[in-house]
Amino acid sequence: xxxRIRRFVEYLSLAIIILxxxxxxxxxxxxxxxxxxxxxxEVSGGWFVGKLFALYELTLxxxxxxxxxxxxxxxxxxxxxxxxxxxxDPLAGIGHILTSKVFYVPLLLSLLIPLLLxxxxxxxxCGWMCPINTLMEGVDRIRTGLAGRVKWIRDVKMDHSIxxxxxxxxxxxxxxxxxxxxxxxxxxxxxxxEVYHILFFKALSAGAILLVLLLLFELxxxxxxxxxxxxxxxxxxxLVGDFSFIKVRHKGGTCPDLCFECDxxxxxxxxxxxxxxxxxxxxCGECVIVCPQGVLGFDMRIKKGVAIPxxxxxxxxxxxxxxxxxHHVAGLPxxxxxxxxxxxxxxxxxxxxxxxxxxxxxxxxQGIKQELSNIPxxxxxxxxVYDKSIxxxxxxxxxxxxxxxxxxxxxxxxxxxxxxxxxYRDKLLLxxxDKEGRKIAxxxxxxxxxxxxxxxxxxxxxxxxxxxxxxxxxDGKEKIVTFPVSIEISKKxxxxxxVILLIFVLGVGAYVFYRKRSVQAPPAG
Amino acid sequence: xxxxRVFLKTSILFGSxxxxxxxxxxxxxxxIPVVRPPGAKRERDFYKSCIRCFQCGSICPNTAIRFMGLxxxxxxxxxxxxxxxxxxxxxxxxxxxxxxxxxLEKIPDDKExxxxxxxMGVARVDTSICFSYNGRxxxxxxxACPYPDVALSLLVFARxxxxxxxxxxxxxxxxxxxxxxxxxxxxxxxxxxxxxxx
Numbered sequence: 001x002x003x004r005i006r007r008f009v010e011y012l013s014l015a016i017i018i019l020x021x022x023x024x025x026x027x028x029x030x031x032x033x034x035x036x037x038x039x040x041x042e043v044s045g046g047w048f049v050g051k052l053f054a055l056y057e058l059t060l061x062x063x064x065x066x067x068x069x070x071x072x073x074x075x076x077x078x079x080x081x082x083x084x085x086x087x088x089d090p091l092a093g094i095g096h097i098l099t100s101k102v103f104y105v106p107l108l109l110s111l112l113i114p115l116l117l118x119x120x121x122x123x124x125x126c127g128w129m130c131p132i133n134t135l136m137e138g139v140d141r142i143r144t145g146l147a148g149r150v151k152w153i154r155d156v157k158m159d160h161s162i163x164x165x166x167x168x169x170x171x172x173x174x175x176x177x178x179x180x181x182x183x184x185x186x187x188x189x190x191x192x193x194e195v196y197h198i199l200f201f202k203a204l205s206a207g208a209i210l211l212v213l214l215l216l217f218e219l220x221x222x223x224x225x226x227x228x229x230x231x232x233x234x235x236x237x238x239l240v241g242d243f244s245f246i247k248v249r250h251k252g253g254t255c256p257d258l259c260f261e262c263d264x265x266x267x268x269x270x271x272x273x274x275x276x277x278x279x280x281x282x283x284c285g286e287c288v289i290v291c292p293q294g295v296l297g298f299d300m301r302i303k304k305g306v307a308i309p310x311x312x313x314x315x316x317x318x319x320x321x322x323x324x325x326x327h328h329v330a331g332l333p334x335x336x337x338x339x340x341x342x343x344x345x346x347x348x349x350x351x352x353x354x355x356x357x358x359x360x361x362x363x364x365x366q367g368i369k370q371e372l373s374n375i376p377x378x379x380x381x382x383x384x385v386y387d388k389s390i391x392x393x394x395x396x397x398x399x400x401x402x403x404x405x406x407x408x409x410x411x412x413x414x415x416x417x418x419x420x421x422x423x424y425r426d427k428l429l430l431x432x433x434d435k436e437g438r439k440i441a442x443x444x445x446x447x448x449x450x451x452x453x454x455x456x457x458x459x460x461x462x463x464x465x466x467x468x469x470x471x472x473x474x475d476g477k478e479k480i481v482t483f484p485v486s487i488e489i490s491k492k493x494x495x496x497x498x499v500i501l502l503i504f505v506l507g508v509g510a511y512v513f514y515r516k517r518s519v520q521a522p523p524a525g
Numbered sequence: 526x527x528x529x530r531v532f533l534k535t536s537i538l539f540g541s542x543x544x545x546x547x548x549x550x551x552x553x554x555x556x557i558p559v560v561r562p563p564g565a566k567r568e569r570d571f572y573k574s575c576i577r578c579f580q581c582g583s584i585c586p587n588t589a590i591r592f593m594g595l596x597x598x599x600x601x602x603x604x605x606x607x608x609x610x611x612x613x614x615x616x617x618x619x620x621x622x623x624x625x626x627x628x629l630e631k632i633p634d635d636k637e638x639x640x641x642x643x644x645m646g647v648a649r650v651d652t653s654i655c656f657s658y659n660g661r662x663x664x665x666x667x668x669a670c671p672y673p674d675v676a677l678s679l680l681v682f683a684r685x686x687x688x689x690x691x692x693x694x695x696x697x698x699x700x701x702x703x704x705x706x707x708x709x710x711x712x713x714x715x716x717x718x719x720x721x722x723x
Contacts, residue, residue: 024583031586071584071619079578079625086625092576096626099573104627161535169539179600183577193579193603200588205603206595347705362705486706 002285006127010134017076017131017188021196026056027070028200035061076192077129078183079110086110089189090118090240091233095180098171115240116310122244123237126227127267127282132188133227137267139218146219156222157269158229160280164239167232186233187214187226228269238280248272248281248288249299262287262296272296351481355389356424358470358481379487383454385424385472394422423452424472430456431469440466463487557597559606560696560713562590563614563643564621564630567717574628577603581620581629589614607645609696609711614645616671616695639693640672644719646694646711648677648687655708657684666698666709685709 029052033041038057042050060066074081079088086106093111097103118125126133147153170181183189190207197205218225227234255273262272265286270277272287288296347362361382386394430443441458449455460466468483558568562581565571582590582605589612590605597604607614616639621629632642648666656663664683667673676691677698685698687709696711 021583028586028588032588067586071623074580074584074623075578079576079580081580081623081625088576088578088625092578092625096574096576100570100627102574102627104574107626110625165535165539169542172540177600178573180573180576184602189577196579196583197592200582201591205592 003289006284009128010137013077013129014131014134017192018195020073020075021192021199023060023070024074024196025199026052026060027067029053030056030061031067076189076196077131078186078189078192087113089233090114091182091186091236092180094171094236095174095182098174099178099180113314116314118237118240119244119310121246122241122281122283123234124241124283125237126231126234127284130188130227131191133267133282135191135215136218136224136227139215140224140267143219143223153220154222156225158222158225160229160269162229163231163235166230167235170232182232185210186231187211188233224267224269227267234280241281242279246283246298246300247278248283248285248296249278250275250295251297251299253293253295255295256293259292261290261292265290347485349483351483352388353479353481355387356472356474356479357386357388358472359384360468360470360483362485379458379460379485381430381456381458381468383428383430383456383470384452385428385454385470386422386452387424387474388422390422421452423448424474425452427473428454429471430454431471432458433467433469435465435467437467460487557601558713559593559597560609560614560645560694560711561716562605562607562620562629563616563618563639563645563693563695564632565645565716566628566630571628572600572604574626575604576626576628578625579603580623580625581605584619584623586617586619587612587615590620607696609699610707611700613696613700615697616643616693640675640691643693643695644716645696646713647689647692647715648694648696648698648709648711650685650687651708651710654704654706655685656704657682663703665701665703669697669701671695671697689715 029041029045029049030037033053038050038053041053045053060070063069072081072083077089079086079092081087086109088107088110090111093107096107114125143153173179174181184207187210190211194204194208194211197203197208214226222229260273263270266272266277267284267286268277268280268282270280283298285298288298348359349362350357350359352358363380363382388394425448427444427446428448432440432442434440443456443458445454445456464487466485466487468485469480470483471478471480473479561568561571566574579592582588582592589607589609591608593601593604593606595602605620618632618634618639621632624631630642632638650658650666652658662683664679664685666685667677667679667683670677672691672693675688676693677685677687680686694711694713694715698709699707699711702709
């Protein structure tokens with residue numbers, strides 16, 4: 001029963017970590033594409049986004065005001081916002097004081113609930129809520145399954161006091177450098193962050209490597225190594241939880257000789273039989289379940305004078321939740337830019353050589369996907385050359401487009417046809433050079449593509465500064481003009497990092513499997 | 526349990542790690558000019574106050590807020606920033622209210638208050654490439670600006686002029702600019718003069 005309750009709480013907190021970013025993403029889609037924006041979501045985001053949007057419409061979209069509801073539940077266990085109440089990790093608060101040297105009262109108040117809960121229940125966060133604990137229990141099960149078959153699984157035992165030294169070292173480092181380092185490596189924070197990164201940016205952040213390394217460390221090198229020996233958060237909670245009221249203790253009665261069930265089963269590797277577990281005990285209750293004599297049990301040593309004020313403070317903080325107000329639009333246009341400005345960016349340049357004018361129009365077009373439209377790797381160049389001395393009133397526009405509803409422009413065009421056309425219509429060469437002057441591509445046309453316009457199309461592989469060299473041959477003489485063109489590609493994450501990590505993990509798995517096979521296979525011949 | 530020798534050895538080990546790491550991290554800091562979410566502290570204090578809880582990014586309705594990798598040095602890792610050309614800030618001020626620390630100053634969602642207290646940067650027009658300054662009438666930035674005629678107004682031929690003291694630096698004009706590269710840009714350096722000193 002106890003184990004079932006603990007499992008339920010564990011899985012619930014893991015679900016919270018994963019669900020909050022997921023629901024936030026759905027909420028973003030709703031705000032970006034509007035109430036009935038399924039079609040637009042599918043066209044601009046792809047199949048997956050379309051399906052997510054449909055899911056949103058089926059579930060949360062039926063609520064009265066889903067946006068403000070979901071906006072009031074945000075964050076991970078590092079710092080969480082629940083209907084206006086903010087709860088933060090004690091280490092976050094300590095780090096903030098150390099790095100910014102400011103006592104920010106709202107943040108310090110948000111540490112109250114975790115600290116008071118730790119004083120009541122000890123290091124229970126580690127055993128009951130931490131998502132890394134849940135994951136590592138699964139890894140532990142895999143490990144025991146593998147242990148008989150794979151030779152090189154080891155269990156390195158370290159000193160339990162290492163985690164206190166890591167806590168002290170990180171605190172020193174933070175005070176010296178002013179960088180909140182806990183946020184860089186605490187794995188339960190990284191886990192929530194990665195879920196968020198995959199959904200919003202379609203990529204993993206740098207911390208994911210740490211998480212994978214940690215999994216491998218626990219799987220092959222040390223059993224529950226992080227929680228037992230290294231986690232500074234666990235160290236801090238142990239220090240606070242040393243004063244806690246609820247603990248696993250010997251109730252009385254004698255342990256039989258040679259019974260080490262509690263020591264064997266303890267996930268933190270503590271010496272429960274000897275009673276040397278009290279500081280770092282996570283109150284998970286495994287030893288209480290397994291004890292054959294019923295010697296161990298939860299012991300409450302609550303002094304009423306201390307416990308009752310703490311309970312009252314907890315109750316007041318929990319029930320004084322300020323319901324977060326609905327987001328008020330105070331006059332500003334809260335529109336989605338994707339809908340308002342579908343842009344086809346262009347760039348126009350003109351240069352002169354002797355009496356010739358060369359005009360270049362560059363078009364970066366990516367089709368309907370708006371978020372890709374300023375990724376101009378597919379680029380088209382339109383070049384028009386004319387002789388200034390023949391017709392000074394000529395402009396590049398005359399060669400391209402005539403408004404059919406503008407009688408004057410039409411008349412001008414017809415007049416031009418009778419007179420001499422200043423446009424150049426002979427062979428033209430386009431060379432694309434990079435910044436160092438190396439040749440990337442060459443295109444040539446013997447006559448214009450349309451009217452007097454030369455059209456070229458090039459796919460740029462990477463962003464940067466490029467030079468376009470246009471050479472043309474009026475009267476057999478070569479004339480050269482160069483245009484600078486800058487290609488900017490906005491940074492977007494890709495699924496590539498995710499795929500590489502997956503391949504890495506699968507490769508390790510396959511290697512282990514192969515090793516197992518090769519050990520079992522009978523010798524040939 | 527822990528003898529004096531072990532204590533001394535371990536404390537020397539971790540102390541030297543802390544000292545060496547601290548010196549290397551402190552010297553390896555670089556400040557690159559980026560647009561921060563509204564209400565942000567000065568650049569030199571911002572990375573100290575942010576606890577990297579990622580709530581501002583997940584509440585942003587426009588996904589304008591993204592998080593820095595190693596390009597800003599170790600000290601700026603995982604801090605929020607905005608690339609106005611990709612997604613501009615729509616000044617909803619949700620991020621300032623969800624922030625658990627003083628990294629983002631709490632600003633109410635009111636048009637006048639935002640105009641007074643938000644200073645993410647200042648937009649500047651590059652008149653050498655702006656279409657309107659080069660014989661074509663455009664004016665897209667004016668229609669994107671949340672404070673038309675206050676922060677940004679148009680001259681003849683829709684030539685944009687930014688009023689530096691009023692511009693909040695949201696970047697809507699930069700996002701909307703149809704020229705490549707953008708002819709109007711947000712320069713975040715201006716924030717330093719207006720932001721709170723720690």
